[in-house]
Amino acid sequence: MPEKYIDELNYAMLDSSREERTGLPEVIYCSGKTPEQVAGIAEAILKKESFLLASRASREVYEALRAVAPEAVYYEQARTAAVGRWKAPRQDRLIAVVTAGTSDVAIAEEAAVTAELLGRRVNRIYDVGVAGLHRLFARLPEIREAHVVIVVAGMEGALASVVGGLVKAPVIAVPTSIGYGANFGGLAALLSMLNSCAGGVSVVNIDSGFNAACMAVKISGIE
Amino acid sequence: MPEKYIDELNYAMLDSSREERTGLPEVIYCSGKTPEQVAGIAEAILKKESFLLASRASREVYEALRAVAPEAVYYEQARTAAVGRWKAPRQDRLIAVVTAGTSDVAIAEEAAVTAELLGRRVNRIYDVGVAGLHRLFARLPEIREAHVVIVVAGMEGALASVVGGLVKAPVIAVPTSIGYGANFGGLAALLSMLNSCAGGVSVVNIDSGFNAACMAVKISGIE
Amino acid sequence: MPEKYIDELNYAMLDSSREERTGLPEVIYCSGKTPEQVAGIAEAILKKESFLLASRASREVYEALRAVAPEAVYYEQARTAAVGRWKAPRQDRLIAVVTAGTSDVAIAEEAAVTAELLGRRVNRIYDVGVAGLHRLFARLPEIREAHVVIVVAGMEGALASVVGGLVKAPVIAVPTSIGYGANFGGLAALLSMLNSCAGGVSVVNIDSGFNAACMAVKISGIE
Amino acid sequence: MPEKYIDELNYAMLDSSREERTGLPEVIYCSGKTPEQVAGIAEAILKKESFLLASRASREVYEALRAVAPEAVYYEQARTAAVGRWKAPRQDRLIAVVTAGTSDVAIAEEAAVTAELLGRRVNRIYDVGVAGLHRLFARLPEIREAHVVIVVAGMEGALASVVGGLVKAPVIAVPTSIGYGANFGGLAALLSMLNSCAGGVSVVNIDSGFNAACMAVKISGIE
């Protein structure tokens, strides 16, 4: 299917309207794509754009990417690769990325790095889970400074509700698949967050730091 | 337990800090409470506040409420009762409430009425599901005017993704329990929305127009 | 099957060893039994014992019970009927029954009434959910006095983890089926509690205030 | 069990009536079979037939197959091996295979290759998901030319509903297991497609491009 493949790259050129429509740049979601496919799409995008972001990028994908864009940077924990930085409006706006535990950090980094690349200031506040609330209270003033709060938590995901009851900013909850057996791949934290008793909490997909960042960037772009 | 009950009302007085902490007023969630309990809590709140909102209120609950607050208003479709209107900042901000079908209107009304009572302008755009995309496109300019978009959809919930790919505003998706058998009480739409391929979509609980409104009010309150 | 039925009552007489074996008296679980069956079993038990407890008893069951035991008392919210009070060891021990919301009170009452009938002191601390943590902190000294803490919560059940991180006593978590759609009949709170990040929390069945009380009575009976 | 094995091959000879009964040739489903078993069955079929199709064939299976049928061809992405091409009626009929993303291409190729081998013309239209509807609209005239449309999509699977509302041809939806956590191995897309608000959409098993092709071939064989 060589012609098809070129069509696909042609398409990539055609979607330069995504930013215009949605206020967010086009991004390559690497899961299920070969390194060659990612590199090909990246090459096409970079012909027209100076910024590129690839989510769920393995190191192998990054190597392929670097072949077409030597200036590409790789954020290992965040599994994110990028070229340049997006010119976002409202760079003054601040996003707090909060985790319940150290084990949630990889997903939090995906959110934080993505938000930074998309032009926001980020404050990382990690390991302040509800088993030791004083840790959360110690950082609460910082969290309250943010315009949007992303809460990343596995296990029972209770941190989202607790933070939701303490801050004025909207809270985006990211359930993670961290935990013992009945976590069921993040289902426990997901259901917990969806049922939050605190108002002003909404939820993205399990382990999806990337989607949380997109939502946070859109929210904090409001004029 | 008459003493306990009074304690509870005492507590209600004590939580006057909710608004200060979270930027949203205290609200009575009526499910699982007797009309008498709702009325008792309402009476205690109204001693201190001029605004009251009761979600998931049956007509029976409303009657009990009117006994202690004759000026209370009832929004039948939205199952919401209220006294007064909250003094929100940023009343200039606009929320679009969009539904896929007519059957989703009750949940949408819960969102719309709540948002209005909490001080936002609301534009209702109903029955623009993806089975007939031209209906959505006809209303798209209106939707694009909003600062936040709430998408209410049952069945497969595809409207959230489609809208998410067409607007700059953040999208809050509300899955509803409308549909045939394998909808499984809203699970189909819920999973669909959580897996949205469009960036900038987050999700609240099934049939929870109220939570969507809280999130939208918080988002649109950003300075 | 009239002979069978008598056999069944004969058996009831034979299980007088339950108390000896398990340290808890025999109890009638009324779900799925006709009022007549409950009354028949009660009559047989009361020939040998001065104490009787019937859980999940409807008012109709209670009426049938009163026909054979006029001194029976009915606790409506707790759906529990009883004759007398059990002679428990260690009546000095205290159980705190804590709820997240007012809607969880019926299940909490089942736990509290059962524990009281089984010879424990009970302190009810209702409506201290995590959406307003200051309510919990205001009652924390009381909770810390208890030898065992029962936490009853629906929605996301986060209260169990938060309490678990604040007290020395073992925590028994009771998920309730209170909440919006994706609560899935209590599944959300159940999974949340099973995945609690705080050590020293264990869980009983959804809406099972009765089992929580049994566990708490056994724990607080330790010498 | 050497005698049994021969029986099995004898059976294979006996099912030459499948084509007569169902209008589709016998096919080897390779999952759970050893390369030797596949080769043995293939050998028996090829004694009587000039066409052979093996689905879910690994490269290892293909190597074993080539030992008994050197002319066998392997379609790597489609995990499909074949000898010859089936003599189908109505070769004029056209099937469109449409995917939401590049990550769905492997499953789409299974559908497309199978349909081609079974005697249909196929038009591949890849990466036209609902996050950028203009891509879909650009290809819509082509899709509308097809007699049957196969829509392959993971994540929330919304593309099936959108296409279903835009074309006259019947739509066969194939959910894929592509996506983040709450995709639950394709469950999200499966439920989404089953609940499609558009009429004229039916669904096959997760990741089953092969079954979609069989259905499409049967449909497009109608006189």
Place this chain on the structure above:
Amino acid sequence: MPEKYIDELNYAMLDSSREERTGLPEVIYCSGKTPEQVAGIAEAILKKESFLLASRASREVYEALRAVAPEAVYYEQARTAAVGRWKAPRQDRLIAVVTAGTSDVAIAEEAAVTAELLGRRVNRIYDVGVAGLHRLFARLPEIREAHVVIVVAGMEGALASVVGGLVKAPVIAVPTSIGYGANFGGLAALLSMLNSCAGGVSVVNIDSGFNAACMAVKISGIE
């Protein structure tokens, strides 16, 4: 919202393009709509069209419908109301509606009545489940005459696979919620049909005779 309501009816006028786009007329799905809403929409449609179909219509809905369209007919078992009959192409094409048991007849009637109203000939072949295969074989010649076969089955849904292995026509499987406990509201039959070992079987939502009919009408409309 009186203005909104009119908008909605305005929209209904605007969707007269559905037939042009999808080859199927607009239909009112009555679940979750009040009888008044259904009647209002029907009135608007009938101003422009001579044919009207309302699915999932209760008798109460039908009464409201008759007030605006006295010639409306009601099919009780099928829960379907209609005015007139749609002018379909290819009225020569035949659809077989096959059920496993008598208990599946209501869903089968929804499929059969819908298909007839949409201009197809229908042959009803009921109660030929796999527990007594001779019943199926006795009717097999009739089933083989059909251009499309709809198989309606609850319990284990095995009939879909068996029919799929015996006919040349494409098979549309409709799982029903008929059965004992572990049927789980039709889930057992749904999964069974999705996993059919026979090629050329696709599946619609649980209890959705309507969607099966739409798919069958689209398939049998192929030129």
Place this chain on the structure above:
Amino acid sequence: MPEKYIDELNYAMLDSSREERTGLPEVIYCSGKTPEQVAGIAEAILKKESFLLASRASREVYEALRAVAPEAVYYEQARTAAVGRWKAPRQDRLIAVVTAGTSDVAIAEEAAVTAELLGRRVNRIYDVGVAGLHRLFARLPEIREAHVVIVVAGMEGALASVVGGLVKAPVIAVPTSIGYGANFGGLAALLSMLNSCAGGVSVVNIDSGFNAACMAVKISGIE
């Protein structure tokens, strides 16, 4: 814990009453046990018994077993190791092991080998799934000779119902985890078999050829 381990082996000696109680010999279930543990238990059993059966035995386990029992035999497909053959009553009784496909053979072999080792005659009838019923009918006379029929099937598991409607012998259904995505690890076949419309079908755990054989041996041991 060396003393503990010996206790454990002592216990093994003590359970020589299993055969007396249940009519079946003690068996070692190897999953989750180290090769050393299996060998140790085997050694203890063989001091008292001349027959040994180890289910779910990997080749590694078999090697460890052969060190303590050089005469041990290994059935690779069946993942079963054994020493000797059990002296069963009623060796005249016949068990038919029937599979839907070739992919189900490994589980079927576990059932067949186990039943043979436990003293029954077994007739293997493989690959007679419902997609080609004539294959089943060709073997039906043989199946009807059996005193018990074990049906092993993955995918939709329809074969159990079909066989159940054709034979006088009781049918034991074994769902397998063979199949495409929505098989969900055997859940589809499991639910299908539990919901069988044919009387006289009961079900064992997914992939549990061993339990099917135990049940079949018990049934066919009836005097």
Place this chain on the structure above:
Amino acid sequence: MPEKYIDELNYAMLDSSREERTGLPEVIYCSGKTPEQVAGIAEAILKKESFLLASRASREVYEALRAVAPEAVYYEQARTAAVGRWKAPRQDRLIAVVTAGTSDVAIAEEAAVTAELLGRRVNRIYDVGVAGLHRLFARLPEIREAHVVIVVAGMEGALASVVGGLVKAPVIAVPTSIGYGANFGGLAALLSMLNSCAGGVSVVNIDSGFNAACMAVKISGIE
């Protein structure tokens, strides 16, 4: 559809071969059928047979049945109606029906009455659940006399495993939907029984006393 209905009754005449094929008589499963349909089918059967059994029969169904068969008998708890008694071979064989609790008796009666009507002797042993094992041991000698044991249990269904480890007869386990929240309509007992650690236990559908009886009758009919 009056002609259809007659066809259906004609069919009923045709299935007189069920007994010949499966060794069990034809039975009317009443769920989802109207009383009129049941009566019509019954009338057709009784023209040819002297025995009739209707499962899941409501009292309303029974009244309709009595109109065509005045000698019909109704077993209320078992929800079973019958005319006559089937002439079974091996009436000497004994089936034990064992329940964990009094709440499981309705399902147990369905099994017991069905087995008796199908010509077996039945011994009812009710309320011997594992919470008080001495009750089970007191009845164990009786249970050991049976040729087949049916164990009916809700909640955690542990009784099936315990009985399975104590008797030589094959055990048929019937999960019931009795229990608190996380029973999930019988799912807990179902999974528990499928995972029984005792060999020689197989499982039928939730609450399906009828299927357990069919299996038990088939097993105990073995020569």
Place this chain on the structure above:
Amino acid sequence: MPEKYIDELNYAMLDSSREERTGLPEVIYCSGKTPEQVAGIAEAILKKESFLLASRASREVYEALRAVAPEAVYYEQARTAAVGRWKAPRQDRLIAVVTAGTSDVAIAEEAAVTAELLGRRVNRIYDVGVAGLHRLFARLPEIREAHVVIVVAGMEGALASVVGGLVKAPVIAVPTSIGYGANFGGLAALLSMLNSCAGGVSVVNIDSGFNAACMAVKISGIE
């Protein structure tokens, strides 16, 4: 983020209040943490404390730990590493750790080792599952000596209910993921234990020997 990392270690110093609050020392949960992270946190804790416990520790983690704490001990089966032993009150109290099978021993060891390190006496009673109740009865006197009983069981988890009906001590049930297909990763045992018919049983997460030990230590610390 080197500064962040130090913050994190700073936090570790700050949570020295955990013991004061909850009566249990701080513990490192190693899942999802790199060996370097674990070692870093351990180093910080050991600056202030003489006791350290790391759960879910791989051998690789242990090696990293030994680099900062050469006296660290590793319990392989229990996947637990430790430095020193905690000074618990009430070292006279005894915990019985009971397993159904040998395959459950790894989880049981996690419970037993943790409880010992936290200052309790432990009696291990392994492989006394309900398939052979005499094994349990042989050890029952020992079990009855314990102040708390931990029951570890996979498959159907029936042992928890049986023990719950035989002892006065509170029972903590730990479901394990050991078993065949429909165990669904421990779900079967989990639901079984939550639905236990015996009073005084509560449940922790699947495979979570660690949480069971924490609960048992808290319970047995009651004065």
